[in-house]
Amino acid sequence: MSTMKKKKYRDEFIGLQILQGLLFRHHQRRRRLHHLLPFLSALSGCLLFLLAVLLFLSPPTTTTPRHYHLTLNTSGVKVHMNVEKENVSRVTMKGGSLGRDLWTSNLSNFYYGCSNASHYFLAAEMHTVPNRYLIIATSGGLNQQRTGIVDAVVAAYILNATLVVPKLDQKSFWKDSSNFSEIFDIDWFITYLSKDVKIIKELPQKAGKVSTTRAPRKCNEKCYETRILPIYAKKRVQAVQLTKFDYRLSNRLELDLQKLRCRVNYHALTFADPILQMGRKLVERMRMKSKHYIALHLRFEPDMLAFSGCYYGGGEKEKKELGAIRKRWKTLHTKNPEKERRRGKCPLSPEEVGLMLRALGFGNDVHIYVASGEVYGGEETLAHLKALFPNFHTKETIASKEELAEFSSYSSRMAALDFIVCDESDVFVTNNNGNMAKILAGKRRYFGHKPTIRPNSKKLYRLFLERDNMTWEAFASQVRTVQIGFMGEPNEVKPGKGGFHEHPLPCICETSESMATRDRNSEGAVDSKNDPDQGTEEYSGEGNDDGYSEDELDLSEAEYPEYDNGIPERVSANRKDSGSVLKPDQPELEEIVSD
Numbered sequence: 001m002s003t004m005k006k007k008k009y010r011d012e013f014i015g016l017q018i019l020q021g022l023l024f025r026h027h028q029r030r031r032r033l034h035h036l037l038p039f040l041s042a043l044s045g046c047l048l049f050l051l052a053v054l055l056f057l058s059p060p061t062t063t064t065p066r067h068y069h070l071t072l073n074t075s076g077v078k079v080h081m082n083v084e085k086e087n088v089s090r091v092t093m094k095g096g097s098l099g100r101d102l103w104t105s106n107l108s109n110f111y112y113g114c115s116n117a118s119h120y121f122l123a124a125e126m127h128t129v130p131n132r133y134l135i136i137a138t139s140g141g142l143n144q145q146r147t148g149i150v151d152a153v154v155a156a157y158i159l160n161a162t163l164v165v166p167k168l169d170q171k172s173f174w175k176d177s178s179n180f181s182e183i184f185d186i187d188w189f190i191t192y193l194s195k196d197v198k199i200i201k202e203l204p205q206k207a208g209k210v211s212t213t214r215a216p217r218k219c220n221e222k223c224y225e226t227r228i229l230p231i232y233a234k235k236r237v238q239a240v241q242l243t244k245f246d247y248r249l250s251n252r253l254e255l256d257l258q259k260l261r262c263r264v265n266y267h268a269l270t271f272a273d274p275i276l277q278m279g280r281k282l283v284e285r286m287r288m289k290s291k292h293y294i295a296l297h298l299r300f301e302p303d304m305l306a307f308s309g310c311y312y313g314g315g316e317k318e319k320k321e322l323g324a325i326r327k328r329w330k331t332l333h334t335k336n337p338e339k340e341r342r343r344g345k346c347p348l349s350p351e352e353v354g355l356m357l358r359a360l361g362f363g364n365d366v367h368i369y370v371a372s373g374e375v376y377g378g379e380e381t382l383a384h385l386k387a388l389f390p391n392f393h394t395k396e397t398i399a400s401k402e403e404l405a406e407f408s409s410y411s412s413r414m415a416a417l418d419f420i421v422c423d424e425s426d427v428f429v430t431n432n433n434g435n436m437a438k439i440l441a442g443k444r445r446y447f448g449h450k451p452t453i454r455p456n457s458k459k460l461y462r463l464f465l466e467r468d469n470m471t472w473e474a475f476a477s478q479v480r481t482v483q484i485g486f487m488g489e490p491n492e493v494k495p496g497k498g499g500f501h502e503h504p505l506p507c508i509c510e511t512s513e514s515m516a517t518r519d520r521n522s523e524g525a526v527d528s529k530n531d532p533d534q535g536t537e538e539y540s541g542e543g544n545d546d547g548y549s550e551d552e553l554d555l556s557e558a559e560y561p562e563y564d565n566g567i568p569e570r571v572s573a574n575r576k577d578s579g580s581v582l583k584p585d586q587p588e589l590e591e592i593v594s595d
């Protein structure tokens with residue numbers, strides 16, 4: 001069977017990588033040692049003496065092992081199953097088992113972002129029809145709104161309309177009153193795109209009637225021409241306003257339109273100056289702590305977990321608390337937590353993320369920046385992750401209250417700061433598949449395939465369950481195997497598959513050097529590593545027109561459900577008897593999951 005063969009290939013390849021790494025290092029060390037032998041013996045003498053002095057002077061050392069945190073008495077919320085039973089001595093503190101540089105993808109040199117227009121693409125002044133305006137109201141959290149802004153520019157191009165700078169959603173769950181120019185650099189946005197689409201700050205006073213409607217989900221070029229364009233032909237209408245503008249543009253468009261999307265997303269949309277400056281300050285502070293850092297986008301809020309219908313081993317207390325939150329949405333049917341987990345629908349717990357990172361080779365000396373909202377179970381839940389990665393930072397720990405004051409009461413500005421630190425990180429990892437995870441994954445591909453780790457939850461699930469029955473080495477090795485295709489390497493999905501913002505393949509070009517190598521040995525290691533099938537398991541098979549499989553659609557719908565016929569209402573009667581984790585103002589279902 002071909003899948004068998006593929007798997008064998010993969011295992012051999014990993015083996016080879018590790019072997020190469022070891023051999024190379026060994027060789028280098030031998031050569032250096034040869035020259036340094038006399039010097040080294042003198043040095044080691046000195047060191048021994050120093051050590052003796054230090055031992056004599058130092059206070060008695062505690063006998064508690066470093067990893068004692070893992071056996072914390074978790075009488076409250078237990079996040080990982082069988083926490084007490086865990087054989088903690090098996091979790092190594094050191095990383096370094098991947099056999100290659102953890103901080104870069106060596107294939108990245110062969111790819112580059114390319115979003116220039118072809119000469120078929122019409123300049124703004126060639127296609128913009130006078131007195132035809134497009135007004136856009138975005139929806140959701142910062143990153144969902146970002147997809148809306150990107151798609152709005154393309155919609156304006158398709159319609160030959162002048163775009164009015166999109167209005168941000170100020171009423172969503174995230175309740176941020178900031179306007180466009182307070183989040184993004186509005187002048188740069190307009191100037192950078194001036195060749196492509198005419199953009200103005202406000203609808204002119206003299207413009208005629210505004211007609212308001214919603215574009216269908218995943219509408220393509222034809223769809224805009226048949227569904228939206230005719231509205232401009234109505235009497236006196238000069239402006240069409242499209243509301244709730246998120247995911248209203250197809251993942252598949254002609255090449256020049258996809259390139260336009262990338263120009264908007266990766267070049268035209270930059271944050272406003274105050275956000276940019278603070279973001280850079282945070283990045284600098286992380287860099288001062290160590291040469292490299294990991295950024296983790298952790299979504300583990302009570303709302304999110306309740307919505308997911310997953311169970312994290314917290315017993316009756318957890319079931320009661322999350323169950324109470326779930327009841328707020330009438331239309332949310334009961335889910336089987338076990339099944340959700342098997343289907344890879346459950347966000348990894350903080351501890352699971354930590355174990356995955358350790359298995360991938362990141363040691364306990366690595367500095368980690370965590371971007372997260374309220375974490376269910378609070379410090380207790382985070383303790384497991386902090387035990388694995390003691391150098392644990394957040395924007396609150398590396399910046400003062402005063403510095404954050406101008407941002408902290410605006411959720412989108414805070415999210416923007418996290419966006420910058422995550423984007424600049426050497427390795428970005430998420431425990432979820434939300435909008436921020438997707439957008440950043442795409443952006444990092446475009447700018448040189450900076451490593452981006454998305455958990456392969458479907459496969460990791462079994463490993464976490466069986467961990468007690470395995471040696472650490474076996475566990476780690478299997479984690480590394482199932483994560484192939486989920487590490488942000490080039491070509492993890494087939495062209496035309498996956499969501500565009502996550503996999504902007506039309507905007508990623510290959511160097512001629514790379515193509516030559518591939519042609520020469522089409523059965524070579526680079527190819528087997530890059531077998532696009534490996535990353536497409538989530539998407540392959542029953543893909544529909546848009547390149548989504550059933551599973552992916554399932555998730556996408558959850559993230560941006562079509563509520564045109566009846567928004568699921570929260571049951572307000574339940575508000576009183578709710579537990580302490582409940583906030584007085586429960587958000588709508590769709591808004592929780594749109595970040």
Ligand SMILES: *[C@@H]1O[C@H](CO)[C@@H](O)[C@H](O)[C@H]1NC(C)=O
Binds near residue numbers: 021
């Ligand atoms: C990438 O690294 C692996 C293992 O270190 C090596 O086998 C492979 O040849 C490298 N690829 C390129 C293109 O350098």
Ligand SMILES: *[C@@H]1O[C@H](CO)[C@@H](O)[C@H](O)[C@H]1NC(C)=O
Binds near residue numbers: 073074075084
């Ligand atoms: C955890 O602590 C509680 C009291 O804080 C105690 O009753 C319980 O026996 C402890 N459990 C374990 C496993 O040590």
Ligand SMILES: *[C@@H]1O[C@H](CO)[C@@H](O)[C@H](O)[C@H]1NC(C)=O
Binds near residue numbers: 090
């Ligand atoms: C934990 O694992 C180590 C090494 O695998 C083993 O020697 C030890 O006996 C185990 N301890 C327990 C309590 O299972």
Ligand SMILES: *[C@@H]1O[C@H](CO)[C@@H](O)[C@H](O)[C@H]1NC(C)=O
Binds near residue numbers: 114116
């Ligand atoms: C894209 O266009 C810019 C300026 O118009 C140019 O500097 C750049 O080299 C072009 N990139 C590619 C890949 O053609």
Ligand SMILES: *[C@@H]1O[C@H](CO)[C@@H](O)[C@H](O)[C@H]1NC(C)=O
Binds near residue numbers: 158
């Ligand atoms: C937009 O303008 C171009 C160039 O004039 C034209 O070819 C195209 O059909 C127009 N499209 C629409 C939707 O008006």
Ligand SMILES: *[C@@H]1O[C@H](CO)[C@@H](O)[C@H](O)[C@H]1NC(C)=O
Binds near residue numbers: 179181182
């Ligand atoms: C955005 O908000 C700022 C500050 O409240 C205000 O000065 C600016 O005029 C607003 N811009 C728009 C386009 O409403």
Ligand SMILES: *[C@@H]1O[C@H](CO)[C@@H](O)[C@H](O)[C@H]1NC(C)=O
Binds near residue numbers: 465466467469
């Ligand atoms: C671990 O192994 C034992 C004995 O082989 C088995 O009964 C148990 O179900 C296994 N546990 C898991 C989680 O696989």
